[in-house]
Structures are given as structure tokens and as C-alpha cells.
Amino acid sequence: MKYALLIYEDEAFYGPDKSGSKIEEIVGKHMAFAQELGARRLGGAGLKSTPSATTIRTSAGKKTVHDGPFAEAREQLGGFYLIEAADLDEAIAIAKKVPVLQDGAIEIRPLLQP
Amino acid sequence: MNGSAIERVFRAASGRITAALVARFRDLSLAEDAFSESCVRALSAWQETGVPDDPAAWLYRVASRVAVDMLRRQRTRRQFVPDPPPPDPTAEEVMIDDRHVIPDERLRLIFICCHPAVAPDARAALTLRLICGLTVSEISRAFLIDEATLAQRLVRAKRKIADAAVPFELPAPEYWSERLEAMLSTLEVAYSKAHEDAAGLTRHAGFAAEMLHLSTMLVDLMPDEGEAHALAALLHYAEARRPARTDARGMMVPLSLQDPALWHRELIAAADAFLVQAARLAPESARTLQAKLQACWCTRANLSEPAPWGCVRDVYDQLLRVRDxxxxxxxxxxxxxxxxxxxxxxxxxxxxxxxxxxxxxxxxxxxxxxxxxxxxxxxxxxxxxxxxxxxxxxxxxxxxxxxxxxxxxxxx
CATH class of the missing domain: 1.25.40.10 (Tetratricopeptide repeat domain)
Structure with missing residues (x-):
């Protein structure tokens, strides 16, 4: 089974352009974690802050381009992993080890094509 | 055998058969549908031939064949080939007793139904549906929710289990205690929710009996788990006191004023036996201590005996040490x-x-x-x-x- 682990955190914690000591700390942890995952990690990336986001909305067949993320929320999608796991229990065990520096959430989503 | 006797046979067999089908075919909906279909076929077949010696084994064999057929049809529809299911029972298997024919996979199925990734409001309902064979309408009455809403929740839960690949195995040792706790507390909450309204005696009577049955089943399936004994003790004590919880007008009667003459002595004796094991296996557990509290009360023989407040306070003091x-x-x-x-x-x-x-x-x-x-x-x-x-x-x-x-x- 393939799963996406979506990392939601309050991005304000990392500063306006995600630079500085906190981001260095978390990136270091992610690199160590990716190493630990080895072949079970199929992909993944950290994302720049939502002010850099552009959203294309389709409404009644019409596409419009907007500044910012799709929805305003207290926690934003800040990065993701694509992993291979035997089942949900293994995916949960991996997701529990995803490094976080603050309150937040990891959403586990099975991929449409397992 | 009349219609309601046959219904009882179906219900008694449902948990074991559904669980065995789930373990074999790894598909909750398929297992549920195949079992229902085997009951439908039994109703007409048994009318002509009479009820077989071992009705559960009959149902299991038919349900297995139905499931294989359903899988074949799905396969042609979807154009892809899943792993082949294990073979049909052999002729020798047909001859032996159903305990050997139907592997007991109920514990696995209970863990699947109560997986923390399943929506909390669906876990107990799913367990009661698949393990105890309660109908959606019976469960919806016990939980005071609309039947269609509950049916919808169950469908969603089954889809989630399949889509997210909730494992069809017993939890691995490293997740065991966490998952056991999630499962036991699901059932505990389900029981107390139905128990909350002391006036709902008749409505919940059947449901409560099934919960007691389920808690006893857990003890049989996990005889070394003190927490399972503690839950069984708690539920049996609570159920024993049910007749005294309200007066003739339907008004609540506080514990200290409940007439012990109205309590079910047999249930208390069963609870005492569960508590002995719980205290031996899990003496420090909060659940064991809560069962002890109930035991303090249940030693009271009549209202002229003083209420056991000293015992109650002592146990609360112990409880504070583990759960403040x-x-x-x-x-x-x-x-x-x-x-x-x-x-x-x-x-x-x-x-x-x-x-x-x-x-x-x-x-x-x-x-x-x-x-x-x-x-x-x-x-x-x-x-x-x-x-x-x-x-x-x-x-x-x-x-x-x-x-x-x-x-x-x-x-x-």
C-alpha cells in the first residue's frame, strides 16, 4: 500500500519565508527521518509558505487564477511524504515518527492506486 | 424448528462465521453479504430437509461458496485479478464438528471494528453488527439514532477499513496495549451510553444482554488480559443493578438507596469471578479499581445494612493513585x-x-x-x-x- 503523509502545522512558527534556526532544525530532522525510512520513502518535499501559493479554481467549467491557498486555516499543508507501508498500522507507526516542532497534524491518505 | 428459533441459530452463528469469512476473504462487506445470503438459503433449504445437525457448519460452507461466487463476479466486473481465495472445505472437513470447520477469528474482527482509525461513533455499532449479529434497527434503537444515519455510518466505516487498509491481523505486540485499550474503551463507552438513561430499561434490555455476552467472549478469547476481565466485571455489576436504578414511576434511585433485593445475584456472582481474575492479572488498572467500587456496593445484602462508604473511599484513594x-x-x-x-x-x-x-x-x-x-x-x-x-x-x-x-x- 502507498500512502501520502500530509504535514499540517501553523507555518507562522517558521517565520514569513521559512528561514532561520527553526527551519534548519526541522529540515535536519526530516533528513535524518528520510534516511531512516530508506526504501519505504517513495518521495516527498517541504513546501514554501502559503503566501507563495496560487490556486486555480474551476467553477462551472470556468478556470480562474487566485492568489493564496484554497482554504484559509489555522494549520497549513507544509510538506508531505509518499511512503510504502504494509497496512494502516505500519503507516500510523511511520506517521507518528514524522518530526514536528510544534502542535500540528499528520494526515494519512492512501493513494488511489495502491 | 420455528422461525424465531432459526433466527436465534443465525444470530448465535453470525459472529464466528462473519469473522472467519473476513479472515479468509479480507473484505467486511463481502463477509456480511455472504453470511446474509447463506441465511436466506438456509430458510428455504431447511424447510425441505430439516435443520442440519450442525447448522453453523452448514451456514459457513454455504456462505464461503457464496463469497467465492461474489468475488468471481466482482473480478469479471473489475477486470483485475486479486489473490485467489483459499479452497473450499474438503469432504473430510464437512464431516467434522463446526468448531474445527470454522476457525475462531472473532478477536481479529473485533480489533478491526474498533480500530482507532475507524470513526468513533461507528466502532461499537460495527462490532455489534458483525460480531453479535444485531440488526441495524436494533442498534439504532439502543444508541437512539436514526436507522438510516446508522446504516450510512456503517457503510462509511467499512469503506474506510478497506480503503485505508486497516490490517486484517491481530495488532502486533508493539501496538497491542494501545489497541486493546482503544477496543475495550469503545465497548465500555457504548455500554455506558446505553446505560446512561436509567429509564430506558426495556429499550436496552436486548442490547445490554449482547454487551454482556460480548464482554464474556472477550474474556474467553483473551483469558490472560486482566483488562478484559475488568471490563466484563464492570459490565456485569452495572447490569446486575439495573432493575433497582429507577423506581415504579421511572425516577432515578441513587446507589445508596437502591434495594439490593432487586439486584441480579447471578450477574453479581459472575462479576465477582471476573473481578478476582482482573485483580490477579491487572491489580493496578483503573478499570479493575472501578469494578472494585461496584463490588463494594454489591456486597450489601439489604437496605438496613450500612452503605459501604468506607470501602468506596478506600478504592477511590487507590484509583487516585493511577488516575488523578x-x-x-x-x-x-x-x-x-x-x-x-x-x-x-x-x-x-x-x-x-x-x-x-x-x-x-x-x-x-x-x-x-x-x-x-x-x-x-x-x-x-x-x-x-x-x-x-x-x-x-x-x-x-x-x-x-x-x-x-x-x-x-x-x-x-
């Missing part, structure tokens, strides 16, 4: 009031951090009672109004209104 929270302290205060007087209890109650308790009816009910007993009638009345505004269950509401009435009468 406002609810445990609140319950302890009730015992303190009886042993050391209402003044002492009220002083203790007022030291509790009431932030979480503000919306908790029983907190205000205890406070109201203590205020009344210490002569602060006006404040007591105000507290009773607070409880009533929090919308207590009907039997409790009646009792609170009566207390409030007594208080007002005294003032005049």
Missing part, C-alpha cells in the same frame, strides 16, 4: 460527605478545578446536595437549576426536580 482527575475526585467527595460530613466534603469539592466540571451535571448535583446539607438552601437551589439546564436524562431529571421541590418546601 476531577471526576474521580468528585466521586470521592460523595463518600467523604457520608464519612466526614457535608462541610468537609464541600470544602474539598471547592478545591477542585471546576473548569472542566462547569458543564458536567453530576458536579452541580453533588454541590447542590452538599449546599443543602450545610444549610445553604438558596445556593443549593441555584445549583439544582444549573443541573436541570444541562439537560440530564429523564430519570435523573425527575429525581432532581423532586429534590428541588423538597428544598423549596423546607424553606417555606
Amino acid at each position: 482527575d476531577a471526576i474521580v475526585r468528585l466521586n470521592r467527595v460523595v463518600a467523604v460527605a457520608e464519612l466526614d460530613g457535608a462541610d468537609v466534603a464541600l470544602a474539598e469539592l471547592d478545591t477542585l478545578d471546576d473548569k472542566g466540571l462547569a458543564q458536567f451535571g453530576p458536579y452541580h448535583a453533588v454541590r447542590a446536595d452538599l449546599l443543602a446539607r450545610t444549610g445553604r438552601a438558596d445556593e443549593a437551589r441555584a445549583e439544582y437549576q444549573v443541573v436541570l439546564a444541562l439537560d440530564p436524562p429523564p430519570a435523573e431529571r425527575q429525581w432532581l426536580i423532586q429534590r428541588l421541590g423538597e428544598l423549596s418546601a423546607k424553606l417555606q
Whole structure:
């Protein structure tokens, strides 16, 4: 089974352009974690802050381009992993080890094509 | 065999057969549908041939064949080939007793149904549906929810289990205690939710019996788990006291005023036996201690014997050592009031951090009672109004209104 682990955190914690000591700390942890995952990690990336986001909305067949993320929320999608796991229990065990520096959430989503 | 006897055969066999089918085909909906279909076929086949010697084995064999057929049809529809299911039972298997024909996979299925990734409001319902064979309409009545809503929840839960690949295995050792706790607390909450309204005696009678059955089954399936024994003890004690929980008018009767003559002695004896094992295997567990509290009460033979407040306070003291929270302290205060007087209890109650308790009816009910007993009638009345505004269950509401009435009468 393939799963996406979506990392939601309050991005304000990392500063306006995600630079500085906190981001260095978390990136270091992610690199160590990716190493630990080895072949079970199929992909993944950290994302720049939502002010850099552009959203294309389709409404009644019409596409419009907007500044910012799709929805305003207290926690934003800040990065993701694509992993291979035997089942949900293994995916949960991996997701529990995803490094976080603050309150937040990891959403586990099975991929449409397992 | 008449229709309702056959229904009982179906129900008794449903959990074991569904669980075995789930373990074999790894598909909850398929297992459920195949079992239902085998019951439909049994109704007509048994009319002609009579009920077979081993109806469960008959149902399992037919359900397995139905499941294989269903899988084949799905495969042609979807154009892809899943792993082939294990072969049909052999001729020798047909000859032997159903215990050997149907592997007992119920524990696996219970863990699947109560997986923390399944929506909390669907877990117990799914367990009761698949393991105990309760109908959606019976479960919806016990949980006081609309039948269509419940059916929808069950469909969603089954889809989630399949889509997210909840494992069809017993939890691995490293997840065992966490998953066991999730499962036991699911069932505990489901029972207390149905138990909450003391007036709902008839509505919940069948449901409660199934919960007792399920808790006993867990003990049989996990004889070395003290927590399972503790849950079985708790449920049996609670159920034993059910007839005394309300009076003839449907009004709540507080524990200390319940007539022990109305308690089910057989259920208490069963609970005592579960508690002995729980105390041996998991002496420090909060659940064991809660069962001990019930045991304190259930030793009372009649109302002229003094209420066991000393025993109750001792057990609350033990409980505080493993689980120090406002609810445990609140319950302890009730015992303190009886042993050391209402003044002492009220002083203790007022030291509790009431932030979480503000919306908790029983907190205000205890406070109201203590205020009344210490002569602060006006404040007591105000507290009773607070409880009533929090919308207590009907039997409790009646009792609170009566207390409030007594208080007002005294003032005049």
C-alpha cells in the first residue's frame, strides 16, 4: 500500500519565508527521518509558505487564477511524504515518527492506486 | 424448528462465521453479504430437509461458496485479478464438528471494528453488527439514532477499513496495549451510553444482554488480559443493578438507596469471578479499581445494612493513585460527605478545578446536595437549576426536580 503523509502545522512558527534556526532544525530532522525510512520513502518535499501559493479554481467549467491557498486555516499543508507501508498500522507507526516542532497534524491518505 | 428459533441459530452463528469469512476473504462487506445470503438459503433449504445437525457448519460452507461466487463476479466486473481465495472445505472437513470447520477469528474482527482509525461513533455499532449479529434497527434503537444515519455510518466505516487498509491481523505486540485499550474503551463507552438513561430499561434490555455476552467472549478469547476481565466485571455489576436504578414511576434511585433485593445475584456472582481474575492479572488498572467500587456496593445484602462508604473511599484513594482527575475526585467527595460530613466534603469539592466540571451535571448535583446539607438552601437551589439546564436524562431529571421541590418546601 502507498500512502501520502500530509504535514499540517501553523507555518507562522517558521517565520514569513521559512528561514532561520527553526527551519534548519526541522529540515535536519526530516533528513535524518528520510534516511531512516530508506526504501519505504517513495518521495516527498517541504513546501514554501502559503503566501507563495496560487490556486486555480474551476467553477462551472470556468478556470480562474487566485492568489493564496484554497482554504484559509489555522494549520497549513507544509510538506508531505509518499511512503510504502504494509497496512494502516505500519503507516500510523511511520506517521507518528514524522518530526514536528510544534502542535500540528499528520494526515494519512492512501493513494488511489495502491 | 420455528422461525424465531432459526433466527436465534443465525444470530448465535453470525459472529464466528462473519469473522472467519473476513479472515479468509479480507473484505467486511463481502463477509456480511455472504453470511446474509447463506441465511436466506438456509430458510428455504431447511424447510425441505430439516435443520442440519450442525447448522453453523452448514451456514459457513454455504456462505464461503457464496463469497467465492461474489468475488468471481466482482473480478469479471473489475477486470483485475486479486489473490485467489483459499479452497473450499474438503469432504473430510464437512464431516467434522463446526468448531474445527470454522476457525475462531472473532478477536481479529473485533480489533478491526474498533480500530482507532475507524470513526468513533461507528466502532461499537460495527462490532455489534458483525460480531453479535444485531440488526441495524436494533442498534439504532439502543444508541437512539436514526436507522438510516446508522446504516450510512456503517457503510462509511467499512469503506474506510478497506480503503485505508486497516490490517486484517491481530495488532502486533508493539501496538497491542494501545489497541486493546482503544477496543475495550469503545465497548465500555457504548455500554455506558446505553446505560446512561436509567429509564430506558426495556429499550436496552436486548442490547445490554449482547454487551454482556460480548464482554464474556472477550474474556474467553483473551483469558490472560486482566483488562478484559475488568471490563466484563464492570459490565456485569452495572447490569446486575439495573432493575433497582429507577423506581415504579421511572425516577432515578441513587446507589445508596437502591434495594439490593432487586439486584441480579447471578450477574453479581459472575462479576465477582471476573473481578478476582482482573485483580490477579491487572491489580493496578483503573478499570479493575472501578469494578472494585461496584463490588463494594454489591456486597450489601439489604437496605438496613450500612452503605459501604468506607470501602468506596478506600478504592477511590487507590484509583487516585493511577488516575488523578476531577471526576474521580468528585466521586470521592460523595463518600467523604457520608464519612466526614457535608462541610468537609464541600470544602474539598471547592478545591477542585471546576473548569472542566462547569458543564458536567453530576458536579452541580453533588454541590447542590452538599449546599443543602450545610444549610445553604438558596445556593443549593441555584445549583439544582444549573443541573436541570444541562439537560440530564429523564430519570435523573425527575429525581432532581423532586429534590428541588423538597428544598423549596423546607424553606417555606
